[in-house]
Amino acid sequence: MYTTETRIRVRYAETDQMGVVYHGNYFAFFEAGRGEFIREFGFSYADMEKQGLLLFIVDVHCKYIRPARYDDLITIRTSLKELPIHHKVEFYSDVLSEQGELLASGKVVLYCMDAANMKRSTLPEPFLEKLRPHFEQTNN
Amino acid sequence: MYTTETRIRVRYAETDQMGVVYHGNYFAFFEAGRGEFIREFGFSYADMEKQGLLLFIVDVHCKYIRPARYDDLITIRTSLKELPIHHKVEFYSDVLSEQGELLASGKVVLYCMDAANMKRSTLPEPFLEKLRPHFEQTNN
Amino acid sequence: MYTTETRIRVRYAETDQMGVVYHGNYFAFFEAGRGEFIREFGFSYADMEKQGLLLFIVDVHCKYIRPARYDDLITIRTSLKELPIHHKVEFYSDVLSEQGELLASGKVVLYCMDAANMKRSTLPEPFLEKLRPHFEQTNN
């Protein structure tokens, strides 16, 4: 398992009239967290896409525990629990308040596709290479 | 079970650079579908809220099968499979293309709360009364 | 001048914690209105884009008079005041409440570009042909 953290300041645009973050907006927070996860390994999803790889979202889930509110400085804790050896990549995301309370917990399943032929692919080998050591450790 | 249908024209604002509807935006489509579901019974969620009832989102799920694209005229098929006798309300949403293909399938779980004391509540009795016959029928 | 009308039901997702539609979301309403404007002439912006034409947004303005709220059934009145003979297209958008009150008034300036060479272009001739009679009349 490998985990990274991203901090996000909640925007007014992201709230709804209940005075909380609209539930659908958490998926953009998760996405920001995945972007930072990839960047922490020296890659970027923007570059992967330019090189012909697409990560399609195939399944999402989110459980809401406590509301995030405008101006809150939340933390997105993004985890990969298993090394994605095939085309399937599963990211787990926890949203935490500044006080460390769990606000929401989600999971996003992506399929790695080769844009050239729209066939399933694995993540780029150089990225997998950097991920591998972190998962070997947990297998000891 | 009771099902209603809502048609939505996909906006450019809802697409992302992959040329498809951004996954997080489906939850606003589901929400529009729930609004129409309630309206079909002569009620509105806007009025319920004014009368002190809140429907909190506690859990969402969505499975993406085929992408919806800009300008597509999609149908949101919103179903209540069980009569919500307690505070929990579960809506199922299917997104269909104009050709009737299933694009995405989701579920949203809401808790009915009394805004005055923030305690769990049931749906308003007049609304439940109108729902009941549709669920009694299926129990015969 | 030619004007079309589009009706939109305000979504919860589009509100903010002030209980009104977030100001940035009006531009998606205007966009929906422009899409319907084009469709009313038997064309679609989706098709234009597939045929290699891009409409870039270069300038927007919006004045907010009265707030639109959740579940409001608003009307977007989209007008072209001048026939766009060059690359520049200017759409005017008024947002009206169900009672006909003016809620907001905006203007969006777009540049028509040829995607192949990224040079400025005019609108497709078949579309201009259908627009022309409506503007000739006003010049009499």
Next chain:
Amino acid sequence: MYTTETRIRVRYAETDQMGVVYHGNYFAFFEAGRGEFIREFGFSYADMEKQGLLLFIVDVHCKYIRPARYDDLITIRTSLKELPIHHKVEFYSDVLSEQGELLASGKVVLYCMDAANMKRSTLPEPFLEKLRPHFEQTNN
């Protein structure tokens, strides 16, 4: 004049199928910039609202020069050119690329309202007090 800077990483959610940030989303960037502007003086708009002050958006404008794209690390440069002595507050926002190029330039006009009676108000005196020195200098 007083200017603050906020850095924002563009999300995939904010792009559209043209591969650029959707024009309506710049207003959420400007809003994030205004929030940081206020915070730099030791206040927060969230607190102001809790204390009964509302800042209504009455007019916005944006000119788009070069597109911002997914994963870009943009800078929002937020300026107050005049001390808001009455209810009207005008914020100017420039969006800059990581290389310092101007991507977009906007202006947002807000009216300060007392939530209790919905009458026009000034900004809170303690905030104005901190702003004043920065504007007195420019009047010398």
